[in-house]
Amino acid sequence: xxxxxxxxxxxxxxxxxxxxxxxxxxxxxxxxxxxxxxxxxxxxxxxxxxxxxxxxxxxxxxxxxxxxxxxxxxxxxxxxxxxxxxxxxxxxxxxxxxxxxxxxxxxxxxxxxx
Amino acid sequence: xxxxxxxxxxxxxxxxxxxxxxxxxxxxxxxxxxxxxxxxxxxxxxxxxxxxxxxxxxxxxxxxxxxxxxxxxxxxxxxxxxxxxxxxxxxxxxxxxxxxxxxxxxxxxxxx
Numbered sequence: 001x002x003x004x005x006x007x008x009x010x011x012x013x014x015x016x017x018x019x020x021x022x023x024x025x026x027x028x029x030x031x032x033x034x035x036x037x038x039x040x041x042x043x044x045x046x047x048x049x050x051x052x053x054x055x056x057x058x059x060x061x062x063x064x065x066x067x068x069x070x071x072x073x074x075x076x077x078x079x080x081x082x083x084x085x086x087x088x089x090x091x092x093x094x095x096x097x098x099x100x101x102x103x104x105x106x107x108x109x110x111x112x113x114x
Numbered sequence: 115x116x117x118x119x120x121x122x123x124x125x126x127x128x129x130x131x132x133x134x135x136x137x138x139x140x141x142x143x144x145x146x147x148x149x150x151x152x153x154x155x156x157x158x159x160x161x162x163x164x165x166x167x168x169x170x171x172x173x174x175x176x177x178x179x180x181x182x183x184x185x186x187x188x189x190x191x192x193x194x195x196x197x198x199x200x201x202x203x204x205x206x207x208x209x210x211x212x213x214x215x216x217x218x219x220x221x222x223x224x225x226x
Contacts, residue, residue: 004157033212042118042204042216043158056213091158095212103212105150105157 002026004106006092012112013082021077021109025094032075033103034067035091043091049075082113116141118205120217127195128225135190135220137205147188148206148214149179158204164188175199200224 005024013019025032031050035043045059052072060066064082069075079086089108096102117140127133139145147164162173169181179190188205202221206214 031212040218042206042218043214044216045213048212059213093158102160102163103158105159107155107157 004092004094004104006090006106006109008109009107010110010112012114014114015082015084017082017113019079019082019111021079021090021111023075023077023092023094023106025073025075025092026104029094029096029104030072031095031097032069033093033095034075034077035093035105037089037091037108039088046077046090079111082111084113087111087113116145116207116209116215118207118215118217120203120205120220122220123218124221124223126223126225129197130194133190133192133195133199133222135203135205135222137188137190137217138186139188139205139207140186141207141209143209145207146209146214147179147181148208149173149177149188149190150204150206150216151201152204152219153201161190161203195222195224197224197226 007022033048034046037043047067048056049069064080067077089110091108093103093105119138121136149161150158152158161177162171164171164181172178177192202219204216204219206216208214
């Protein structure tokens, strides 16, 4: 595709439920990133993949959050036992490399936990 | 710990007027600095970045920013604002390209 694609664009769930958010990066981009943007805040780093492996997952807030990228392309962010505080826009970005290459962001997945 | 402060939550300017958005950062080494713009319903778009070299960097859409190490600042400027520049602007700092710390953003309103 032309840009980074994220699905769903909106997700409403109930507290305690499991949620998956998908990111389809720009074709050929080896680096993929997840950020989270809460209301009135700037994006916060969650995790960075180089290829299939998580090169840095230090931003994941707790063990309810997990992300995978099994084939080095599409990535899924998984949130277990959702809490109201997880409500935010989850942003995915990709770049041609993990060095100084520009990050291209998707439009985000807005998660609302009731 | 690294941090970014954008002192202005909301700025309103008239179309054609000049613009300066402030950004102050805290970082323990030579920083990578970025400005992103976010329009409603769109993803973050990179306006410009500073890695090294010339401290005045040019970006897209007529924007520029100046890195001032002594002031720990990286202010964004544009000589003449267009209505299409209305958006939210984020300054970010990092020691690498990916693990960025963003400010809380400055919302720009442009009056006709």
